[in-house]
Amino acid sequence: MGKAVHFQQLEVWQEAHRLVLMVYRVTKEFPGEERFGLVSQMRRAAVSIPANIAEGFKRRGLPEKIRFYNIAEGSLEELKYFFILSKDLDCINSNQDLMAQAETVGRLLNGLIASIEHRK
Numbered sequence: 001m002g003k004a005v006h007f008q009q010l011e012v013w014q015e016a017h018r019l020v021l022m023v024y025r026v027t028k029e030f031p032g033e034e035r036f037g038l039v040s041q042m043r044r045a046a047v048s049i050p051a052n053i054a055e056g057f058k059r060r061g062l063p064e065k066i067r068f069y070n071i072a073e074g075s076l077e078e079l080k081y082f083f084i085l086s087k088d089l090d091c092i093n094s095n096q097d098l099m100a101q102a103e104t105v106g107r108l109l110n111g112l113i114a115s116i117e118h119r120k
């Protein structure tokens with residue numbers, strides 16, 4: 001595939017979106033008392049990742065693009081912590097699939113940022 005025209009064509013966005021869907025599915029099963037706590041924070045952090053990728057995609061300047069992709073990286077790290085906390089609080093039995101998907105997104109984001117930095 002040639003140069004992406006829409007953010008939806010970016011593999012990193014597709015994988016980040018897949019991660020959001022996973023988070024929404026798993027948090028449906030969380031205890032009710034976490035609805036406005038951990039569930040809300042996890043969902044917001046998860047959604048922030050592909051949203052910042054989409055916004056960065058449309059930015060014209062390379063430093064601006066990198067800034068939004070870095071924000072996505074920060075949200076991803078925050079979400080990884082929530083996966084650990086969810087497991088430790090027994091809200092989920094295993095966080096392996098979530099962590100594996102997060103690692104995939106992280107590798108792709110890192111590669112995207114590196115390729116942009118190379119163009120500077």
